[in-house]
Structure formats: structure tokens, C-alpha cells
Amino acid sequence: MTNIHIASATAPVNIATLKYWGKRDKVLNLPTNSSISVTLSQTDLRTLTSAATSPTFTSNKLWLNGEEHPFNDARSVQVLTHLKELRKKLELENPALPKFSEWYLHIVSENNFPTAAGLASSAAGLAALVVSIAKLYQLPQSYSELSVIARMGSGSACRSLFGGYVAWEMGQLQDGSDSKAVEIAPMEHWPQMKALILVVSADKKDTPSTSGMQLTVQTSELFKQRVDVVVPKRFKEMTQSILDKNFAKFAELTMKDSNSFHATCLDSFPPIFYMNDTSKKIIKLCHHINTYYNETIVAYTFDAGPNAVLYYLQKNETKLFNIIYKLFEKLPGWKSDRANYKQFLDQYTKLDKSVLNILDNFNDIYKGCSRVIDTQVGPGPQSTNECLINKENGLPK
Template identity: 60%
Template sequence: MDAIYKATVTAPVNIATLKYWGKRDVALNLPTNSSISVTLSQNDLRTTTTASASLLYTEDELYLNGSKEDVSSKRIQTLFRELRALRKAEEDKQTGSLVPLSKYYLRIVSENNFPTAAGLASSAAGFAALVKAVAELYQLPQSNEELSILARQGSGSACRSLFGGYVAWEMGSKADGSDSKAVQIAPYEHWPEMKAAILVVSAERKDTPSTSGMQLTVKTSSLFKERVNSVVPQRFEQMKKSILEKDFETFAHLTMADSNQFHATCLDSYPPIFYLNDVSRAAIRLVEDINKVAGEVVAAYTFDAGPNAVIYYLAQNEQLVLGPLRAALKNLPAWKEESHSHIQELMSDDFDKRWVNTLHSGIERIILTGVGQGPQLSTNSLIDKNGNLWGSSF
């Protein structure tokens, strides 16, 4: 029987603290500004992808969460073409000693352990996992930094998911995008105390997809031009410095300010783009109350292109942050009793009950996680020895 060659990796979600929004080149996914993100732990949020190649396959195939996906899109075709070219170059170097996998069709199976297309950076983890899995299948020598240039062409923020810890996506200046890549600011071991609480407002698909939203903002928002030309370059250096110095107060202020400004540019677009809702705004107010009661900045909110709140905090302030959340979000399938039994409900008269009530009625789920590692090899293949999806016979 013909051999099935395969490799499996897991890849993480990353949540930007300095937002990427807007493209200077749509085809190459080249951003109008540099960005910074925190890679979250794969114990809680991850994409698992198995890439396989075989003479048995008759076409390229991609399966996501059990459903067959269209692979004819330019983004996916670009990744397949570029990855095959890299493999072909290796085969040419080692004439006759490598199986000609570049000529075989690919079957790729991917699964998320979190809602897809709901503002939880599923495309970032998905494309990072795809690129890394095929790179492992092809045994490519390219570094993660080099692979991030490819992943960027699938989904811009995917380039940041090629690294763990704290990551910058340098926008670059070359027209061909060869210098628009992700680099690691610091590994997760540098500041492991960083934690995140994700308040899932809705697991439904977004009304305005990120790509079309970006194009509308670039075209119509005057605030956006000020942001990319003046604000972000300065904020980029300040945020890198706050991470390297483990200065949470500065990190928090910059993170919240950048989230606010990003959504302001969405509102400044025409027609306006609404990613936040009443529940999102209640989360902002609750974080403000938490910091007020604490007497210092112990929590920072940020929102990507969706209503879900991500609240960053340090492990030593867990009670101050999760106590009010636990009081506001009782009975949600979120609290890991074995690891959070020490968190006591904390709600004082200083907390505005309007925000608490809105959150209680509007949050579907809470995910408690923290900073984590980049892509990892896995032995849990999603494709069996015959090339079939597990549990399927095609």
C-alpha cells in the first residue's frame, strides 16, 4: 500500500495588545502598522492540525472541525504553492534521497477547541498551524521567523502565532513583503505571571468580517490615518519596553488605550462598524471599577474585531480581578474548581450593579488562561494510517 506521510502540530491563539488593523497591500496581507500580541496557553485555546501527503490522494483537501473546506481561495493556494516550492528546493538539493512530496496532493485536517470566527483569533491559530504542520511534513529548514512571512499571507495575525510569549509583527517596508514578519519580544518564561480572562459574549460569527472591515476603515476613516502615522509607532516602542521591564501599569494603560482607539476608528468608518455591544461596554466599566477598588491598575481590557472581552492581569492580583468576575458571572461553565477554589466572590458597593447585571445576562462562557508557548509537535494525529480522518472512511 502507498505510504501516508504526515505530521501534526498544535498552534496557539494570540490576542493583540497593540492592534493590527488595515492593509497597505491586500493581496500580500501587508499591514499599515506594526503590532504586538500575547500568545495564550494551548492548554486552553489551540488549533490541532495534521498535514499529510500521499500518492493515494487525488486532490488537495482541507477539513476544519469535521467539515470539508474550499481550498480554491487565493490565500490557501498561495500557501500550498510556496510551501511546495520550498520542499521542491530541498528535493533538488538532495537528488534521489528525499521522497518527492512536493508532487503529492495534501490532505489537511484541523480542529479548534474553541468557537471559530467569533472574535477569538481562530484564523491566526489555524493558519499558523497549517503552515507549521506542512513545514514539519516537508521537513523544511526555515525558521519560525521565515515561516511567519508565509503564515501572514494566510491570515495577517497568524504570523504572530508562530511564537510563544510576547510577539511583535514588524510591518516592514519592502513592496514584496519579505521584511513583514513576526519576531519574539520575549519568551513566555520572561513574564509567566501574565494571565487572561476571556469573556465570551457571543460564539456566533461576526457581522462584519475583519478583512472587509479593515478595507472600509482604511478607505473612509480620517482617525485611522492619524493612528497609523503618529500614534502606533510611538506606542509600539513603549509597549515593547513595558514588556521587557515587566511594567504592568504601563502595559495595561497602553493596551486599553489602543483597544479604545481601534474601535474608535471602526466607528469613524462609513458606514460605521460595530464590534462592541452593551455587554462589551459593561465589561469595560467593570474593569474600571476593579482598578478603582484596587487603588491601582490591576486589570486591562482589550477587544479584537468582536464583542468578546480579554482581560489581562498578573497572577498576584488574581483575587482582585477574578473575585468580582466570579461574583458577577455565577454559574457559568468556567471556573476550574480544583485550581480556582481559593478565589472568593468579591463585590462591594463601589461596583456599579448595572455593569454586573448586564454581564451576568450577556456572558455565555469565561475562559481562564495565561501566556503560553508557540507551536508544538503532537503525536495525536487527526488522520489514521490509511489517510482517513479518524472515525471516517470517506
């Protein structure tokens, strides 16, 4: 087979520090509040997607992690329709261009981490889908403009169009054209931000985010206070804390916002529970650590599932790991190039007796977790020559 055109791109995961929870328009996927996230390094968590088009393809197809995946759901169709419209404009302006807008697409995608495990695979997945097709179609739109399309696929995906520190501005327009992601600051602004993900064992999510947030909008009184008062103020403060590189402030707002989001889940009717007992113990542990050091050195945040993401600064890693490594050392995922592990264990025994007594209560906490992911702030989507599609037949390699 000839006449197959292919382009590939990677995209990162992002974990919100000011949560998106609630839609004001379900079809266009418009949020009830603006949100903020940190983009994580693609060395540890990334989606690689190759997009191909050819006049010989007979339908749109998606292969995800080696298996064919449904690709005709309303959200995917909406994303493809918008990208094709933008390509169509280019073809009208320049009739010499091949008519990609009239051909079907084959998409092959791989996540280098577990899919649908509450690790924001849909965010990285949708962002990589949009960026790879935009590259294939040679679209001139900015990443902010493309984020509007990614948003239709999954809200949080719009923030994965940028690296570093990202805001999703909720926008005011009815058509959603101003509900887009913008960069607050690139990764280089505050490269010392680290993230330790504690993957908490769970069979399945309590309630998918999409339906969970709709239930919250419909039933929670507390939610009104959150979107009208709490989040707008916090959005300004958190943006400023990032620009000022004020970790203590950033961390406090991050923890409070995670708690506020989960409070509105509990206030939904019937209530939604995303955190489990292990999640709650992790919250307590972080507060004990900050109290012990008399300084906010670690922040926790939880999405629509029990996994914890801990944010901390590189300069405080030793302080944090002197406590946390001992408690979670049995889990896989610690970076093997750390020569310091023995030192962390030695330091643990030298902590004050008072805190060691408290930490005794956390000896079993690792049993509720399956692995750690030791990562950090990272860049946005990348173009790549790595390709998952066979040029001869347009199928996965």
C-alpha cells in the first residue's frame, strides 16, 4: 500500500493542584471553574501516538496499547471533526494540498504506564491524539487553540498541551472558544518541583469522573460555595505562588483544594468516595511530616481515585525521604540510581523519639499501595520520529 501519511508525537500527564470538577456544558465539555496543574516528566509517564491517513483506509481506527479500541464515541468524533475542519480550511486555501480532510485516520497509541488506573491516562492520551493529528495535518494553530479541541475529548487533557505550570481558563463564551489552557510558567521557571506518586491499590474507580462531577453539580450545596467563592480566590493565589516560587503557599493551597474537591464529592447525594483508608493515612502522614519539620515541605493531592501525588522541592528530598522511604521501601518504583537509600534508613532511626512513636502507626501503610512513581515537573508535548505504524500497510507495527 502506498500514499500513507504518518506523524507521531508524545504528550505528558498532568496532575491538578486546583481541581476541575463540574461542567456547565456537557456537550462542549465546559467547566464550572478554572483549574491549575503541574505537568509531569514524560520519562516516567507519557503517551506516544502515531496518526496516519490514506485514501485507502476504510474507517477511523484506534489501537491502544496493542489492542483495537472503540473510536466512534461522541467525544472522539467531536475531536476528529474539529481537527478535520481546520485541515479543510487549509485545503481550501491551497488546492495543491492532499485532501486529508476527506480520508479516514488510523491512530496507534501507547501509554508507558497503566491505562485507566487513575493516572490521568485520558489526559495524556487525548493530548497526544490532538497533537499528532495536528502535526499530520500541518495545522498552524497554537497549542492554546488546540487545547480547546483536546478539552472536548477530556477536560483535563487540555492542560497536557503545555509543560510546567498550566492553567485551564474556564472562559465565558457559550461556544467554549475561550475555555483553553495557557502556560502559567514553563518548567524552567521552577524546575525543582518533584512528584512522588503513591499508587494505592484499588480494584476499580468508585464513579467515573464524568458522571461523578455531574452528580456533584446537581446535588451538592457545598459545591456552589466552592465554584463561586473558594476556587476564584484560590486560582489567583495559586498562580501567584507559582510565579513567586513560594512552595509553602503553593503546597497549602494544593492540599486544601484536594480536600475541598473530595468534600464536595462526599456532599454529593448519594455520596462519592474516591479516597480509601490508605489515602487518608497518607494525608495524616504528610501533616505529621510538615509538623515535625515545622515547615511545609510536602503537599498531597488526590484525583478521582485513591492514588496520592506528593509534591515537594528537590532541596527537601532528603528530609522527606528520611521518613517516607523507610515506610514505603518495600514497594517497586524507587529510582535505582539513588545511592542514598541506605542513608535515608540510617537517618530514620535518628529521628526524634516523639515522631518515631507516631510513625509506628504507619508501619503497614505500604500494604495498601502497589508501587511508587518517582518523577518531577516536565515539558509539554514533543514531536518524535519514533513511529508505531507500519508505512507499508497503515497498521500497528
